[in-house]
Amino acid sequence: MILIYHAIIPDDSPAERLCAGQALPQAAFKRHLRWLAKGHRIVSLDEYLSGWQQPGFQKDEPIAITFDDGFGFTFQCIFPILVQMHIPATIFVATGHMEHGELLWFSTLKALCFEDLYKQVRVNQVGFPLQTIPQRIRAWDELRRLAKASGDPVNFSKTLALTYPLSPDVSALYAGMTFEQLKLAGQCSLLEVGAHTITHPFLDQLTREEQSMEINESRRVLSGITGKPIRYFAYPGGNYNRDTVELVKTTGYEASFAVIAQKIWPDPEFEISRIGIYSQSLFKLQMKTLGVADWARRIGLRVG
Numbered sequence: 301m302i303l304i305y306h307a308i309i310p311d312d313s314p315a316e317r318l319c320a321g322q323a324l325p326q327a328a329f330k331r332h333l334r335w336l337a338k339g340h341r342i343v344s345l346d347e348y349l350s351g352w353q354q355p356g357f358q359k360d361e362p363i364a365i366t367f368d369d370g371f372g373f374t375f376q377c378i379f380p381i382l383v384q385m386h387i388p389a390t391i392f393v394a395t396g397h398m399e400h401g402e403l404l405w406f407s408t409l410k411a412l413c414f415e416d417l418y419k420q421v422r423v424n425q426v427g428f429p430l431q432t433i434p435q436r437i438r439a440w441d442e443l444r445r446l447a448k449a450s451g452d453p454v455n456f457s458k459t460l461a462l463t464y465p466l467s468p469d470v471s472a473l474y475a476g477m478t479f480e481q482l483k484l485a486g487q488c489s490l491l492e493v494g495a496h497t498i499t500h501p502f503l504d505q506l507t508r509e510e511q512s513m514e515i516n517e518s519r520r521v522l523s524g525i526t527g528k529p530i531r532y533f534a535y536p537g538g539n540y541n542r543d544t545v546e547l548v549k550t551t552g553y554e555a556s557f558a559v560i561a562q563k564i565w566p567d568p569e570f571e572i573s574r575i576g577i578y579s580q581s582l583f584k585l586q587m588k589t590l591g592v593a594d595w596a597r598r599i600g601l602r603v604g
Contacts, residue, residue, distance in 0.1 A: 302574040303577050304368055306576075308377040309323050310377060316416070324578075326381070329377070333387060334385075342364070344364065344390075366392060367392065368534055369394055370398070370477045371476060371477070372481060392534035394496040395522060396497075396500070403457075404499065412466070417467075483526065492531070494532035495515070496536055497536050498517055499514065502536070503539055503544045505539075508547070519551060532554065532557065535558050538559030541564070545565040545571065555569040560573055
């Protein structure tokens with residue numbers, strides 16, 4: 301089983317920030333690792349892929365841990381824990397929000413909704429109040445929906461930020477990894493760096509040429525910084541189509557990772573499913589490692 305984490309943030313973060321799309325505090329993540337290490341063999345993605353299609357592989361209960369997006373604070377929180385516990389992991393990095401880059405489109409929306417900057421935001425003459433946590437969560441959900449429906453979420457968030465700008469201090473909370481962090485990850489034998497596009501778009505909304513740029517350029521940039529080949533790719537948000545898979549394969553990646561595999565490509569190593577971990581709860585983690593998410597998917601439920 302391959303697990304996906306996203307944002308891991310400092311334990312003293314305000315409660316609102318924990319609402320901001322899949323964020324877990326550092327202490328909760330460490331509890332997860334301790335529990336996983338007691339009952340499972342935690343392996344690198346490389347080791348996992350070397351045997352995942354072999355008979356009896358799942359009975360061995362191996363777990364591979366991945367992180368999507370490549371946030372700076374996530375690396376800051378996870379790196380000492382992974383090193384201390386000697387646990388391997390793969391970090392899929394979107395290159396556009398790295399040091400000195402622009403925030404990913406959804407990070408801009410998160411910051412607007414959860415950082416207590418504005419009493420409300422207005423889009424298309426509709427106001428979204430931001431004065432309580434339930435209001436902020438509703439606004440976050442609706443703004444993401446509108447961004448996707450626009451067909452260009454990157455431009456949607458940039459346009460919104462012109463009216464509702466973010467301060468440098470707030471932007472820093474949602475920024476991507478620094479060059480030094482990426483170099484450190486590249487030098488660490490426990491870590492693998494994978495590509496996650498440039499701007500974290502919905503790839504299935506892009507032309508083939510646009511997809512090619514996102515897939516190729518992110519790999520080139522990451523390889524240049526880490527000094528290592530970038531072997532793996534993760535589809536942002538789990539969104540992709542046949543063009544995406546073909547481009548990933550022809551670009552030279554060895555494998556690619558979805559959330560829920562669409563099974564539209566003959567080579568299964570280019571549509572490997574993962575299980576998202578979005579809660580601090582150990583019970584929910586335990587249920588997912590027992591296969592509850594896989595069972596739910598088999599009966600047609602879309603479980604992350």
